[in-house]
Amino acid sequence: GTVVPYARSQSMVKEKHAEFQQPCSGIGRAKGSMVTWEMLRECLQKLLSEVSSGGQPVPLSNMKRLFRTKFHAELSETSLGYA
Numbered sequence: 538g539t540v541v542p543y544a545r546s547q548s549m550v551k552e553k554h555a556e557f558q559q560p561c562s563g564i565g566r567a568k569g570s571m572v573t574w575e576m577l578r579e580c581l582q583k584l585l586s587e588v589s590s591g592g593q594p595v596p597l598s599n600m601k602r603l604f605r606t607k608f609h610a611e612l613s614e615t616s617l618g619y620a
Contacts, residue, residue: 551620560613569609571616580608 543549554561560571572580584603588595595603604612614620 548620551615554615555618555620558616558618560611561615569605569611572604572608572610572612574617576608576610577612577617580604580610583607
């Protein structure tokens with residue numbers, strides 16, 4: 538990484554995308570729909586119920602992959618309004 542002015546930084550890009558609830562990157566590669574808050578709740582409930590029955594933890598780092606494979610949806614913090 539290099540030091541750049543804030544106006545050209547990845548942080549600024551993420552904040553702007555979050556402000557407008559748009560995905561920050563990978564727009565063209567998204568095969569499914571973007572996750573909405575309602576969809577997030579439903580999918581998390583399903584994932585957590587599977588976990589509780591199996592007794593195995595789900596690493597947070599796997600969440601985006603799980604949403605793509607199990608629900609055919611892209612989990613994006615910026616599309617939910619967070620940078």
